[in-house]
Amino acid sequence: MNGERVGGRVVVGISGSPASLAALRSAVAEARRSDRPLVAVLAWEPPEGEAMYRRWPDAAWARHWYMEARARLAAAFEEALGGLPPDLHVTLRAVRSRPGPALVELAARPDDLLVVGVRPRSLRRAAHRHVRRHAVCPVLTVPVRPLQRAELRALRRVRAADFEVIR
16 A cells, blocks of 8 residues: 555544654654545643533633643654654644543544554553544554663653654
8 A cells, every 4th residue: 555545534642652652653654655644633631620620710721731732742743753744734633632532533534544652551541442442443553662761761861853864
């Protein structure tokens, strides 16, 4: 299927974790390979939770956390790829929702591809359970092996600019 146009979109869940950054890299590669648009999704909720927010709504506070989510989404592209890929049609979505329902809702067509990163224990987490149970499209899970603490510290200091881009 190399370079062959496939219908639908590639939807990728982003949280900023190493697993989601690996999923982002895989999603970009898949979008390029299949000539599909990429939709990057970061789901967020007010830090105090939706129930508390409903009791004391504050539009300025919600706007602040929405902008924080947008910044985290842009930062994920910077960390994983050095910025938005210029050769792809990319849509960034910061969605006020839980991650599982947000991803399933955005990847709602059978010809979409949903890409999520997983750590060994994350398969039991609510978002992954929800995606596995409710997705109507194929789901690509990108595994990330557990890292040692020294590796994590080193990775946190590395930026995309530290690598040479090979095209």
